[in-house]
Amino acid sequence: MDGTRDPTxxxxxxxxxxxxxENYVLKERLLTIATAVAGDAKTLTQTLIAEIxxxxxxxDKILSQVYDxxxxxxxxxxxxxxxxxxxxxREIPYVHRFNHQLHLVVVHAMSGERAIExxxxxxxxxxxxxxxxxxxxxxxxxxxxxxxxxxxxxxxxTVQIILKSFQDIVELLRH
Numbered sequence: 001m002d003g004t005r006d007p008t009x010x011x012x013x014x015x016x017x018x019x020x021x022e023n024y025v026l027k028e029r030l031l032t033i034a035t036a037v038a039g040d041a042k043t044l045t046q047t048l049i050a051e052i053x054x055x056x057x058x059x060d061k062i063l064s065q066v067y068d069x070x071x072x073x074x075x076x077x078x079x080x081x082x083x084x085x086x087x088x089x090r091e092i093p094y095v096h097r098f099n100h101q102l103h104l105v106v107v108h109a110m111s112g113e114r115a116i117e118x119x120x121x122x123x124x125x126x127x128x129x130x131x132x133x134x135x136x137x138x139x140x141x142x143x144x145x146x147x148x149x150x151x152x153x154x155x156x157x158t159v160q161i162i163l164k165s166f167q168d169i170v171e172l173l174r175h
Contacts, residue, residue: 011037015032015034031052034051044072048080048084062092064092064093065080123144138172141161
């Protein structure tokens with residue numbers, strides 16, 4: 001399960017199931033994208049259980065749970081992982097999502113290098129600058145991507161766009 005707030009403030013959560021099929025092949029499938037009425041651990045836990053049951057699956061089959069390391073999800077006393085165990089009345093091991101751990105390593109490594117930090121600060125300033133209506137009217141290059149610390153693929157996309165649109169950006173800055 002992972003979530004994000006939409007522009008209206010609703011918490012949208014994706015619920016993904018990982019399972020072994022009858023041929024012992026590991027499968028991963030999106031169960032649903034649900035909207036939770038609130039973004040607290042109790043509401044997310046109740047939404048998770050309800051969505052699993054709504055498709056006719058038994059919560060008795062849950063063998064483990066995988067989330068990011070945010071205390072809302074991983075908290076030992078009040079996180080979703082603990083509340084799910086309390087609600088279902090049994091121990092269900094929690095695993096910190098591997099790709100999130102890898103992301104944290106990348107963020108840590110990049111934040112230690114001043115030149116990289118400066119580069120992405122400039123990228124962020126360019127993004128904000130090109131979004132201004134009076135500037136956007138003159139900019140002829142590809143649309144820059146917003147940089148989000150939790151989404152490093154956006155950093156790559158931004159650098160690629162800046163390289164492709166370098167002359168357009170230079171022309172805009174001259175203008």
